[in-house]
Amino acid sequence: MDAQQVIKEQVTGNPVVLYMKGTPQFPQCGFSATAVQILKACGVNQFYSVNVLENPEIRQGIKDYANWPTIPQLYIKGEFVGGCDIMREMFQAGELQQMLEGVAQA
Amino acid sequence: MVRPEDIQTYIQEGLPCDHIRIDGDGHHFEAVIVSAEFAGKSRVQRQQRVYQTIKDRLDSGEIHALSFKTFTPEEWEAQRG
Numbered sequence: 721m722d723a724q725q726v727i728k729e730q731v732t733g734n735p736v737v738l739y740m741k742g743t744p745q746f747p748q749c750g751f752s753a754t755a756v757q758i759l760k761a762c763g764v765n766q767f768y769s770v771n772v773l774e775n776p777e778i779r780q781g782i783k784d785y786a787n788w789p790t791i792p793q794l795y796i797k798g799e800f801v802g803g804c805d806i807m808r809e810m811f812q813a814g815e816l817q818q819m820l821e822g823v824a825q826a
Numbered sequence: 827m828v829r830p831e832d833i834q835t836y837i838q839e840g841l842p843c844d845h846i847r848i849d850g851d852g853h854h855f856e857a858v859i860v861s862a863e864f865a866g867k868s869r870v871q872r873q874q875r876v877y878q879t880i881k882d883r884l885d886s887g888e889i890h891a892l893s894f895k896t897f898t899p900e901e902w903e904a905q906r907g
Contacts, residue, residue: 750854751891788870789877789884805893806869 723781731795734768735823739782740792741773748773751804755792758807762820796823827852828888833880840879844899850892857894860902872896 721729731737736759742748744756744767759767772779772791783789786800794801796819801807810816830848833855838846845860864872876894883889897905 749891751893787874789881800870802870803873805895806873809869809895 723777724785727778727781727785730768730770731800732798735797736764736767736820737795738767738769738792739772739778739795740769741771743771744769749791751790752792754804755794755807758811758816759794759820761811762817764820796820828883830855833857833889833892836883837876837879841875845902854891855889855893857892858897859894860897860899862899864896865898865900869896 738744738755738759740747740749740752740755742752747753747756756769770778770782772782779791782791782793786793788800788803790803792804792807794803794807801816801819802810807816810819829852830850833850834846834848834857837843837848837857837859841859841861841863843859843861846857848855848857850856859876863875867875873894873896876896877884880889880892884892
């Protein structure tokens, strides 16, 4: 299975997916750490995370998948939501909480 | 080391900006970008548009950490009050 197929299965098979550098417990980049904090602030403690530093094919593949050249990347119900800046803006506007409501437990 | 003014030039060369400001220490940068091209575009589309101008430099690692906010000229006026 190539990277694009793996990514498609990951984002459609899990309600909330975060592609990040490091793990939620030990993020290895400030933006990834912020993304995890924002999800937690939305009440999402359980989400599927992918450490791109451990998988170079996914690291490149995820940039192509959403035509988005940076990491972290958040997906909700298979849809690309954005990176750290967009997560922060949506959180401040209350939109991210709305999107996540009821999703994480699904 | 890449300087804020370098990033400003890269972005301006690829995107007509009404206003642009970039602060940074050589590693982490923060930008405010105001462009009429953002009108009618989603947050994702706006960032993709900015990323287009610096994609090669992101891929090469020359620019690692750039955080930015995007505004149309109207949004920028409203924001400044």
